[in-house]
Amino acid sequence: MTTTSIARPAAPAAPAAARPAPRWWADAGGAVAWVSLLAVTALWVANRGLQDAAGSWPDATTSLGRLTGLLASDLLLLQVLLMARVPLMERAFGQDRLARWHRWTGFTSFHLMVAHIVLITIGYAGAAHVDVPGELWDLVVDYPGMLLATAGTAALVMVVVTSMKRARRRLRYESWHLLHLYAYLGVGLALPHQIWTGTDFVNSPWSRAYWWTLYAAAAGAVIVYRLGVPAGRNWRHRLVVDRIVPEGPGLTSVYLRGRDLDRLPARAGQFFQWRFLDGPGWSRAHPYSLSATPHTGVLRITVKDLGDGSARVASLRPGTRALIEGPYGKLTGEHYRGGPVVMLACGIGVTPLLALLGELRYAPGQATLVYRARSEAEVAFRDEIDWLARQRGVRVVYLTGPRAREASWLPASAAAWTDAQALRRLVPHIAAADVYLCGPDAWTAAASAAARAAGASPEHIHTEQFAW
Incomplete structure (x- = not known):
């Protein structure tokens, strides 16, 4: 493995730690969402919604159809805002929480939209004393905007179907992400x-x-943060591939250079959506975390070959242009209080934690890295980690081998201990530490539960799953 001083700063090169997002930001965001739903309901009441609901059955059905349509529209627009990459919302909630809420509002909005279509059609058919299929046809063909609405509904149906767990398991992330963009067309129509x-x-x-x-x-x-800001950053920084470095079996690091990278507002622990202009398929975005501190004039990402787009990274050539969206995520040093810090990494999840170890301002002996891998051969960045151990006093624990048991974060060699017992033995001071975790979903959930059981405060356990 090749390592350089760029990837291993002798001291934290990051600016002074940013203050964490105030907790009231999240509370205020949730309150705004609920107030919007109350406002829609109040406007429906003010427009004779309750009076009509208490009238004849066609009027009542139509009135409830109006309400479900209004709530569906409100949630649909809130859903767009949730994933518009608004920095304030990103800092307040984090990508994983926003993605979960985006999914929940999406499915809820879709169900309300279906109820709206059914109720409005039945209500109108009852008032006109005609059959329901005929009334539906008349609504689509004769009412202003309804052909567009039908096309938009079809686009939203496609997005909803491909967002179901069974469908997502069959789709590559890059393909799903591209299909998901049709949600904007659906909303617009x-x-x-x-x-x-x-x-x-x-x-x-x-x-x-x-x-x-x-x-x-x-x-x-959407225009500002999904289009304008990324376009401006790509125009300003003009990232290109500097070199490709194999890090181990199926693991490749990409170093990128550009203009004014000291002004790119990225922090260790964050990720970007990457597009490399290396030929067909460049339009599919790939989410990769920074694997080294970004305050050195060079960016580095490290990619595990999982097939599809990730396999192309090893064949990138120096000079290939890269387009970015981001940075995203709140697994950053803004949460670090100073003092002891524990990093729990599994597999490729070591990359953002390695970047954090390069950025955080801890004293020698205050940082511990517990690195879980399936085998010694899969341990990446060993030279770099050893350098951090020598130069910055990071205590490193490697845990390799097959899994101890179902839903455990430990290897088989530690099967005699419970998850929490093992963590307390490995890191006796964990209750006083900031704990950062990154790895596969199931492993991270098990490690997070072990950290809580070992005495770590939930508010000082920091993790952010890549959710889609």
């Missing part, structure tokens, strides 16, 4: 019909003000 025909939009200036504001916020966030 499905919602405008209420501008032209929606009772709660046409008859109420307050409703129009609310919906136009929400539309503008969602569209503005």
